[in-house]
Amino acid sequence: MGYEILVRPERCISCYACEVACAREHGGISNVRVYPPGIPIFCRQCQGATCAEVCYPGALERRDGEVLLHAEKCTGCELCLLACPFGAIKLEGKRAYKCDLCSHRREEGLLPACVLTCPAGAMNFSCVADFSSRKRKIAGLSWAMGHERRGK
């Protein structure tokens, strides 16, 4: 466990391929949204999950580093939408939708659809330690080569 979708926004080219891939996997509803100038926003599986805190029927639950959505328990009250600091949950029809890290794909050993699809490598499925060590490596190399901006 401990794997999550981590974004390198400097790589995003605003092609919206992640939105399309997500919608394809989730019955036409995309749980990721690319906001200008090119930052994908989706559920961050927060440690202190405010959505799970307000969800009184227990449809949202944080377990094993993920915020799980049990759709059958959702009443569609919209309280989780109002509790999410990132606007990452949406209400469609009678229930809430949010990123589930493509649990159905991971069961088959596949990557989340957005990560697999992103042509620019902006979406990464990794653990925080690996991600940050790679990021530090890139920044260090870049600095050593005399570039001013980090993380590119």
Place this chain on the structure above:
Amino acid sequence: MKAIEVNREKCIGCRACSTICSPLLITLTDDGHRRVIAFPPSCEEDCDRCLRACPTRAIAFGEKPGVSAILEFELAFCDRCGKPFATKEELAYVLSRISSIVGEEPEWKNLCPECRGKESALGLLKLL
């Protein structure tokens, strides 16, 4: 005849009862600056979905067929885009529940979900 009795003091005007009501007797309409939730004068005998779905336990059942209850709520407007997005009671309820995690006055509290996404995108951009 079974009738719904709503406690106006407890009701926060969320969408739970109107969404879960399968015979569609409870209706919710957002109209400009207010939200109107209308409860029917009588309803199905063997159904208690709304009672179970209500987050604040504002719903009870009475025996006498009442008049249809109509509750009005003032909507809160988004600070960024100016659109109404939730009732004021809902926002206050949610904030009171999550204040132990995000503090009393999170800066995004008066933003609609859409604008919260935009703001967090801009916040990420500043880190680049």
